[in-house]
Amino acid sequence: MLDRRDVVARLLRDRGETLVVTGLGSATYDVAAAGDDPRNFYLWGAMGGAALMGLGLAIAQPARPVLVVTGDGEQLMGLGGFATIALQAPANLTIVVLDNGLYGETGGQRSHTSGGTDLAAVARGCGIADASRITDMADVEALAAAIAGPSGGPRVAVVVVDTAEAPRVLPSRDGAVLRGRMQAALGLAA
Structure with a gap:
């Protein structure tokens, strides 16, 4: 199994103009550990909403x-989002699901993926043709590119x-600050 911090650090190393939306918990800590950036939008308390927030951003910034x-x-809390994303089909959207088979933020209970739910298959079933399962760094390198x-x-x-x-790296939790700095990074009026 891969180290999540290594994976995220690699995905963001050569990010260029990439805008990043994080799901709550460890994904946010991992992205912040790779380097806080005004183009990062951290979701706090919005479980199930990250992929759809990314969809909105991808549509607004094609x-x-x-x-x-x-x-x-x-x-898992936002499975239906895959169907909406497939319908809208933004070519500029990538969703990376870090799958450790646990609900880390609520005490480490086993998630459905540890019991056989295949999120890549669910995404394909919703109409997202480019859905894969990655288990080695060579595939992470290809994804980053x-x-x-x-x-x-x-x-x-x-x-x-x-x-x-890994130790928690906590970015700002202030939604207005996060929105404002993203808008500024995009050259939009606040």
Whole structure:
């Protein structure tokens, strides 16, 4: 299994103009640990909403790559979002699900993915053709290179990571601040 911090650090190392939306918990801590950036939008308390927030951003900013980094527990809460994303089909949206098979923010209970739910298969079943399961760093490297370029539609990558907990890196929790700095990074009036 892969180390989640290594995976996220690699995905963001050469991010270019990529906008990032995080799911709550460890995904947020991992992205912040890779380096806080005004183009990062951290969701707090919005379980199940990261992929759809990424969809909205991808539609609003079609010339910029949008990367959602979330966990399996958070994505399980928003399964229906895959169908909406498939219908809208933004070519600039990549959703990375860090799958450790646990609900990390609520005490480490086993999630449905540890019992057989395959989020990549769910995404494909909803109409997202580019949905894969990643278990090695070579595939993470290929994904990192692909994020900045458009695809034939949205992309979902379920990355199998270990269950180790890294120290928390806490970015701002102030939604108005996060929104304002993202708007400024995009050159939009606040």
